[in-house]
Amino acid sequence: MRVSEQQIGDEWSSASQVGQALRHRREQIAQRWADAPLFRTVFTVSRDEAVEACKAVLDALAEVAEAGRVEDVDAPGFFVVREQLARMSASRARTGLSPAQIAGEVAALRSSAVEHLTAELEQEPTAVVHGALLALTTLMGTLRLVVMETALSDGAELINRQRQQLLEVATPVIKLWDGIVAVPLIGTLDSARSQVVMESLLEAIVAQQAKYAILDITGVPTVDSLVAQHLMKTVAAARLMGAECVVSGVRPAIAQTIVQLGLDLGGVVTRATLADALAFALRGLGVGFGPTSQGAVAR
Amino acid sequence: MTTTGTDTHRGSPTCLPIRSDMDLMWIRQEVRRLATEAQFSLVQQTKLVTAASELARNTLVHGGGGHMEATVLNEGVHTAVRLVFADSGPGIADVDQAMSDGYTSGGGLGLGLGGARRLVHDFRLDSEPGRGTTITVVMWHGGVPPTRQAI
Numbered sequence: 532m533r534v535s536e537q538q539i540g541d542e543w544s545s546a547s548q549v550g551q552a553l554r555h556r557r558e559q560i561a562q563r564w565a566d567a568p569l570f571r572t573v574f575t576v577s578r579d580e581a582v583e584a585c586k587a588v589l590d591a592l593a594e595v596a597e598a599g600r601v602e603d604v605d606a607p608g609f610f611v612v613r614e615q616l617a618r619m620s621a622s623r624a625r626t627g628l629s630p631a632q633i634a635g636e637v638a639a640l641r642s643s644a645v646e647h648l649t650a651e652l653e654q655e656p657t658a659v660v661h662g663a664l665l666a667l668t669t670l671m672g673t674l675r676l677v678v679m680e681t682a683l684s685d686g687a688e689l690i691n692r693q694r695q696q697l698l699e700v701a702t703p704v705i706k707l708w709d710g711i712v713a714v715p716l717i718g719t720l721d722s723a724r725s726q727v728v729m730e731s732l733l734e735a736i737v738a739q740q741a742k743y744a745i746l747d748i749t750g751v752p753t754v755d756s757l758v759a760q761h762l763m764k765t766v767a768a769a770r771l772m773g774a775e776c777v778v779s780g781v782r783p784a785i786a787q788t789i790v791q792l793g794l795d796l797g798g799v800v801t802r803a804t805l806a807d808a809l810a811f812a813l814r815g816l817g818v819g820f821g822p823t824s825q826g827a828v829a830r
Numbered sequence: 831m832t833t834t835g836t837d838t839h840r841g842s843p844t845c846l847p848i849r850s851d852m853d854l855m856w857i858r859q860e861v862r863r864l865a866t867e868a869q870f871s872l873v874q875q876t877k878l879v880t881a882a883s884e885l886a887r888n889t890l891v892h893g894g895g896g897h898m899e900a901t902v903l904n905e906g907v908h909t910a911v912r913l914v915f916a917d918s919g920p921g922i923a924d925v926d927q928a929m930s931d932g933y934t935s936g937g938g939l940g941l942g943l944g945g946a947r948r949l950v951h952d953f954r955l956d957s958e959p960g961r962g963t964t965i966t967v968v969m970w971h972g973g974v975p976p977t978r979q980a981i
């Protein structure tokens with residue numbers, strides 16, 4: 532027990548020595564770091580800005596070290612600089628750097644910190660210097676992890692945001708005629724998408740007082756039983772609101788697949804093209820055409 | 831699934847995970863790519879991709895996730911794509927019931943298994959309650975070769 536307590540004590544004092552050294556050499560290390568690509572290319576307004584950013588990171592590292600939590604990614608000391616680190620890694624990522632390359636740039640900060648720590652502890656016995664160097668190495672490794680973590684969570688958030696945007700972008704409801712609305716479906720029709728489609732279509736039916744709603748699946752590459760189920764639910768919901776639904780854009784390959792799959796779309800009006808569906812709806816509304824445009828509704 | 835046919839060449843298999851809806855999309859794209867590579871007609875491509883979509887969703891929903899292995903097979907002038915869907919989920923207790931149209935345990939239309947079998951040339955289901963399910967399907971281009979190995 533004595534030994535391990537001794538060890539813990541040593542680690543603790545090594546860590547706090549690192550903390551003290553970082554605070555003492557704050558100015559010098561910050562000046563060195565400000566020239567490193569990680570800071571220089573992110574804080575471009577002035578060098579002072581970069582130096583200030585370096586000092587913020589150094590203060591955080593010193594605080595974490597003094598708290599004896601050199602291995603703790605969630606140490607409270609990092610909270611203050613987390614946003615700044617996220618901004619830095621995002622900015623580096625925008626220039627085309629991979630997460631590994633960004634991590635490499637963080638690792639590159641270690642050498643100047645090590646230099647100053649060794650200079651600071653010049654008078655100390657070798658064992659103490661070794662302990663402090665080990666603590667500093669661990670601390671810089673933890674900083675690298677923190678940067679990676681912020682970079683990755685940033686990416687995940689971006690993906691999530693884009694997915695939400697895609698849901699909205701990909702489902703416009705178009706008014707084709709008085710009383711006729713259409714939704715061109717594009718891409719995969721999963722549960723989330725089909726929910727958005729259904730909602731925006733039903734809203735459009737009310738807003739446009741539509742009697743006909745056309746679901747165009749020309750842009751849907753695969754119609755499997757789940758997609759068909761979503762389509763049928765949408766058709767049924769539109770029907771409840773008094774609108775007749777037409778599914779258009781049924782291509783030959785899709786038609787054959789649906790038949791072999793055993794899907795029964797008997798209750799749904801389907802047409803090969805959007806034009807056919809529009810003609811069907813116009814006839815249903817009793818829209819007449821003059822003799823000159825007869826060809827347009829000849830089918 | 832013995833593969834001792836002397837004329838049967840196969841490309842290296844592609845193995846894809848099935849763990850989320852996003853993976854299903856990736857599987858459809860990959861199967862379409864392989865079917866195009868095997869010079870399937872548009873109808874054949876669509877059928878195979880649809881069957882893959884049904885089976886992959888079964889793997890995800892009923893099997894709790896798993897993986898798909900896709901291989902392009904060559905036998906003389908005949909080309910085929912073989913897809914193996916494997917999960918280690920609860921397995922299927924009554925295979926005949928599961929294969930019948932309209933039977934569902936997951937709130938779907940109940941056409942996945944039966945429909946997928948009709949869409950491809952060869953279909954084999956191995957399942958044991960508690961041990962998971964493996965489904966192998968093969969789609970041939972240029973007709974089914976008379977000498978083909980049983981899958």
